[in-house]
Amino acid sequence: MSVPPASPARQTRSALALWGERAVELLIRLSGVSAVLFVFGIFLFVFIEGAPLITDLDWSKAIFSPDWYPTSRENVRYGVGAMIIGTLSVTGLAMVIAVPFGLGAAFFVSEFCSGTLRETLKVVIELLAAIPSIVWGFIGLSVVNHLIQRFLPAPVGLNLLNAALLLALMSVPIIVSIGEDALKAVPDSYREAALALGATRWQIAWRVLLPAARNGLLAAVLLGVGRAIGETMAVLMATGHAVNIPTSLFDPIRTLTATIAAELGETAVGSPHYRMLFLIGLMLFTITFAVNLLADLAVRGVRRQ
Amino acid sequence: MVTPTPKISVENLRLSYGHKEVLHGVSFAIAPNEILAVIGPAQSGKTSLLRCINRTVEFTPGAVMSGTVRVDGEDLMRMADVYGLRRRIGMVAPLPVGLPLTIYDNVAFAPRCAGLTAKAELDARVETCLRQAALWDEVKDRLDSLGTKLSGGQQQRLTIARALSHDPEILCLDEFSIAIDPVTTMRIEDVLQELRAHVTIVLVTNLTQQARRLADRTMFLWNGDIVEMADTDVIFGDTPRDRRTFDYVNGVFG
Numbered sequence A: 001m002s003v004p005p006a007s008p009a010r011q012t013r014s015a016l017a018l019w020g021e022r023a024v025e026l027l028i029r030l031s032g033v034s035a036v037l038f039v040f041g042i043f044l045f046v047f048i049e050g051a052p053l054i055t056d057l058d059w060s061k062a063i064f065s066p067d068w069y070p071t072s073r074e075n076v077r078y079g080v081g082a083m084i085i086g087t088l089s090v091t092g093l094a095m096v097i098a099v100p101f102g103l104g105a106a107f108f109v110s111e112f113c114s115g116t117l118r119e120t121l122k123v124v125i126e127l128l129a130a131i132p133s134i135v136w137g138f139i140g141l142s143v144v145n146h147l148i149q150r151f152l153p154a155p156v157g158l159n160l161l162n163a164a165l166l167l168a169l170m171s172v173p174i175i176v177s178i179g180e181d182a183l184k185a186v187p188d189s190y191r192e193a194a195l196a197l198g199a200t201r202w203q204i205a206w207r208v209l210l211p212a213a214r215n216g217l218l219a220a221v222l223l224g225v226g227r228a229i230g231e232t233m234a235v236l237m238a239t240g241h242a243v244n245i246p247t248s249l250f251d252p253i254r255t256l257t258a259t260i261a262a263e264l265g266e267t268a269v270g271s272p273h274y275r276m277l278f279l280i281g282l283m284l285f286t287i288t289f290a291v292n293l294l295a296d297l298a299v300r301g302v303r304r305q
Numbered sequence B: 001m002v003t004p005t006p007k008i009s010v011e012n013l014r015l016s017y018g019h020k021e022v023l024h025g026v027s028f029a030i031a032p033n034e035i036l037a038v039i040g041p042a043q044s045g046k047t048s049l050l051r052c053i054n055r056t057v058e059f060t061p062g063a064v065m066s067g068t069v070r071v072d073g074e075d076l077m078r079m080a081d082v083y084g085l086r087r088r089i090g091m092v093a094p095l096p097v098g099l100p101l102t103i104y105d106n107v108a109f110a111p112r113c114a115g116l117t118a119k120a121e122l123d124a125r126v127e128t129c130l131r132q133a134a135l136w137d138e139v140k141d142r143l144d145s146l147g148t149k150l151s152g153g154q155q156q157r158l159t160i161a162r163a164l165s166h167d168p169e170i171l172c173l174d175e176f177s178i179a180i181d182p183v184t185t186m187r188i189e190d191v192l193q194e195l196r197a198h199v200t201i202v203l204v205t206n207l208t209q210q211a212r213r214l215a216d217r218t219m220f221l222w223n224g225d226i227v228e229m230a231d232t233d234v235i236f237g238d239t240p241r242d243r244r245t246f247d248y249v250n251g252v253f254g
C-alpha cells in the first residue's frame, strides 16, 4: 500500500486533533482529581470545625460512655457510645434483612424472569428507590409503628426494629438495581457454557454468576450499607430517638446522624457542643471509610485465592 | 450400511432466530461411535445445528426449533429432563469460554452439577480429562489459578477437558483447533480416535485434512441446507455427487 504524501491541511488537522485529545485527557484527569478533592475538602471542613475540641476531650469516655448530656449545667458529658451502638445495630439489622432480599431479588429479576414481569419489577424497584426518606419516616411513624404495637409484644413502636425495617426497605432497591447491573454484566457465553455442561438455573446462579459477579454484588451491598448508615430523617422519626444501649429489638435507640440533625440547629456556632457534633460527623466518616476498606480488602483477599 | 438405532437422528429440523430461518429442514442420522465432520462456509448454520442437539439454542430469545431430533431414538423435545440430556453431550465452542473459576473448578464443574462430591473421584476425573485434552502437563502445578488466565490455546483445551468431564456419549466439537498448534492438535486428535470406542463425535471443521484424518462421513452444509452427506473419501474425492461440494472443497466457491 502506498502512503499518500501528507498535505499541509492534513498536518494541521492532526496537530489540532492532538491538542484536542490532550485537552480531553486533561479534562478527564481533572474530573477524576476533583472527586478526590471534594472528598478531602469535606473531610477537612468537618475536621476544622471539630478540631479545637479534639485535645480537650476524654476520648475513651466519649467513645464508650453512653452518657450524652451536652447541655447539662453542672456536668456536661459527651458520650456517644450509645449512639455508635445504635447506628451499628440498626444498620446491621437492616442489612441482615436487606442483603438476602436484595440479592435474591437481583437474581430473580436478572435470571429467573423475563418480559413484562421483569420490566414491571424494574420500574417498581426504581420507584421504590425514589421515595424521599422523609416519606419513609412517615411510614415508620404511622404504619410500622402501629403494626409493631399491635402484633408484637413491644411497649413502643418507635424502636430499633422499626428503623431497621425502614432502612432495609430503603436499601433493598439500591442493592437490587446495582446487583442486577452486576449480573447483567456477566457475559451470556458463561451462562450458555454452563448450560451446555448440564447445569440447572440454580447451579448457574450459584456456581457461575455468584463468583463472576462477586465484586459488583459486593459493591451493591456496600452502597446499601452506605445508604443505611448515612440515613438521617427516617431514623430520626422511627427510632424513638432515645439515648439508650439496646438490649432487645424493641428498644428505642438513637443514631449518630439523627443526633447531628436534631441538635446542630440549636447549638451556638463554635461552642463545645457544636464542635462535638462535628466530631460525630468525623466518626461517621471513619465508620464508612472502615466499611469500604474492609470490603476492599475482602475482595482482594478473595481475588488472590 | 446396517442401521442399528442411530445415536442421533434428525428429521426435517428447522431453526429460526426471530424471522430469519437458518436451518431449512435438515435430515440426517449418525450411527453410534461414528465421527461425522460438518463442513460449510461461514453462516451456514453449523454452530446452530450443534446448539439444537443439546438444546442450548433455547437459551437464545426468539429461537424457534421445529422438526424432530432424536438421541438414542428418544425425542429431544419430549425429554422431561433437559439437564440430563446435556449431561450426555459434551460441547466445545469455537471461542473458548473459560468459566470464571479455577482450572480445577472448570473441569470439576459438570461432575459437581451432576452431584459428584467425593474429592478423590473428582481429582481423578479432573486429571483424566486434562490429560485427554493434552493440557495436564502444562497446568498440573497450578490447578488453583484462574482458567481465564491461560493462553488462548490452553483455554481451548480446557474447554475440551471440560466437555469430557461428564463422560459424554456424544461429543460436539465446533472448530476446536483454531487456536491450537498443529502438534497439540494431533495429540488431541489421537485422543478423539481413542474416544470413538464409546463416544459419537460431531466435528465441525473447515480443515480438510482434519476431516479426512478423523471422520467416517462428512456433511456439507450450505446456507442452512445439507448439500451432501457421504463418506469422507467421497466428499473430498474427485467425484462428489454435487458439483457445489467439489467446488467448495477445492476452494473455487464463489
Ligand SMILES: Nc1ncnc2c1ncn2[C@@H]1O[C@H](COP(=O)(O)OP(=O)(O)OP(=O)(O)O)[C@@H](O)[C@H]1O
Pocket: B017, B022, B040, B041, B042, B043, B044, B045, B046, B047, B048, B049, B060
Ligand atoms: N444468537 C443468534 N441470534 C440471531 N441470529 C443468529 C444467532 N446465532 C446465529 N445466528 C445466525 O444464524 C446463521 C447461522 O449461524 P451459525 O453460527 O450457525 O453459522 P456457522 O455455520 O456456525 O458459521 P461460522 O462458520 O462463521 O461459525 C447466521 O446467519 C447467523 O447470523
Ligand SMILES: [Mg+2]
Pocket: B046, B047, B048, B094, B174
Ligand atoms: Mg460457527
